[in-house]
Amino acid sequence: MTQIDARGTASSGYWYPGHGRPTSVDVLNLLRRYRAAEAQMRARTRASMGMGETDLLALRLLLQAERRGEVLRQRDLASALGLASPSVTALVDRLVESGHVRREPHPDDRRATIVVPTKDTDDEVRATLGAMHRRMIDVIDAMDDEQTEAVAGFLDRMVTAVEHVDEHDEASGA
Numbered sequence: 001m002t003q004i005d006a007r008g009t010a011s012s013g014y015w016y017p018g019h020g021r022p023t024s025v026d027v028l029n030l031l032r033r034y035r036a037a038e039a040q041m042r043a044r045t046r047a048s049m050g051m052g053e054t055d056l057l058a059l060r061l062l063l064q065a066e067r068r069g070e071v072l073r074q075r076d077l078a079s080a081l082g083l084a085s086p087s088v089t090a091l092v093d094r095l096v097e098s099g100h101v102r103r104e105p106h107p108d109d110r111r112a113t114i115v116v117p118t119k120d121t122d123d124e125v126r127a128t129l130g131a132m133h134r135r136m137i138d139v140i141d142a143m144d145d146e147q148t149e150a151v152a153g154f155l156d157r158m159v160t161a162v163e164h165v166d167e168h169d170e171a172s173g174a
Contacts, residue, residue: 031158045128050098057081058091059100062117063125071107071114100124 022030046056061080065072072080078088092115095101100121106112140148 041132048128049124051094051100054081054083054091055095055100058095059117059121059125062101062115063122066117066122071116073106073112073114077115 042053042056046052049056051059058077058081061077062072074088074092075085077083077092078085081088081091083091092101092103095115096103099118101115101117103113104116106114140151143151
């Protein structure tokens with residue numbers, strides 16, 4: 001097994017005996033490398049689409065809602081993104097102006113307006129992220145059931161560990 005150094009890069013392990021399997025530090029360093037690679041991918045995506053992080057998150061929420069057959073109002077976006085009403089209005093205005101979304105009458109409440117992604121937006125997101133998502137799915141599909149269950153269990157436990165708030169953290173206001 002290739003050793004991973006503190007920067008998360010491969011090292012020869014020449015000075016240290018091999019462990020035969022990755023250590024907990026190796027795994028955490030690989031997680032850091034993955035997070036950094038994912039952050040770089042998101043930055044490239046934002047740059048290629050000419051939008052900010054919140055804009056891209058809003059599009060993702062809108063596309064997911066559309067696939068589920070749901071509609072979202074601006075206030076739904078504000079709630080999901082943790083934005084104040086004026087901020088979400090500016091966000092939707094930007095996305096309308098760039099041609100990524102449009103405002104339409106709510107199908108059940110004629111007083112309300114919904115925000116809908118355009119067909120071009122769905123196509124653009126698929127073109128921008130489709131190949132990367134396919135590569136990620138291929139990695140998972142190449143694993144056997146035992147490996148998939150192990151990875152899923154590991155990630156679920158890591159989420160729980162990260163989401164856990166210690167009493168010390170609450171007392172210090174962290």
